[in-house]
Amino acid sequence: MKSMDELAESLYLNSNLSLENIPDLNLYMDQVIQLFERQFADTKRNDDEKILTKTMINNYAKGKLFFPVENKKYTKDHLILISMIYQMKGALSINDVKSTLAKLNEKVTEDDTFELQDLYACYLQMVENSAEKFKADLLDHHHELTQALRKLEDQDEDYLEQLLLIATFTNMSNYYRRAAEKLVDEIGKDDKT
Template sequence: MKNLQEWMEELGLNHNLHLDDIPEIDLYMDQVIQLFENKFSRSKRNEDEKVLTKTMINNYAKGKLFFPIKNKKYSKEHLILISLIYQLKGALSIGDIKSTLDGINVKIEKEEIDLEAFYNSYLTIHTKNAESFYEELKLHAEEVNEGIGNMDDPLLEQILMIASLANISNMYRRAAEKLIDELPASLKK
């Protein structure tokens, strides 16, 4: 496998929408898409992949993943929620994302949450997670190298690493789903 540090940088795990990236004015859908495309384009798997589309945003709105927009414009709070959706959709179903965000949406509508403070906490945790991931990835690479033994076959080493990472990913996803299932019943509409 290529240089681990280089490989990690190619993953674009540290790319996030920060609060100072979000304009203080409400944005139209095309502006939202452009903002997300500019911010997350390095984290796309390939050039054909879209970070965000009109259809995605409309589906999120119809699915009530965020509170209703006003005058076809998206507020800073909407952009924060769309950013969370973007991050969550890689691991969770849309239904699970809705269950997860329902409580936040209720608190936003009741003005019971400092969403910017919550999002900053998320960004801090995200940064720490990326740092931990790099350290864990080094350990997994060593374990795979030991597991492959004297076979000395780069293809088998790569496949073993893929299987290991997929296995770990499934464990984390299942743990997240268990937490979603334990959310208060009042949030599961």
């Protein structure tokens, strides 16, 4: 089994669409797909996996997950929203992502003083901080598990270690997903009042 440091490195936690990587000119759909494929290529589980497809983008547009595109070109703000959609859809339903981004889309299109790029920069900083905390948590979980496994004295210690790490990681993932869903529900309540 990989060490926790190797595992963290193999996850490419810092793979994000940075503001510097987003061109200042508007892009056609194929260019958007190429940009995302390049930026997130290392995060794919296997070579057949697609980061972003025309169908996905069209479904996001039809579902009003981002504000309408003009002249078939995507602005920097569209790319930021698509990046956020890409990250959120791994844990939330598309309806939850839509609920989460609805007010943000309004702000982008209706509030001339709102700067989406500033919000996104804040988000990217939080993601970077979270990646560092995640690496520390990996080491902590591994240390706790190895201490607990010593008591079992089983011959198949590597398998049991992997099993317990998988169970722990999925449990932690469920905690975060459920917390995110509770916050989505609160956004929904706020919008109805």
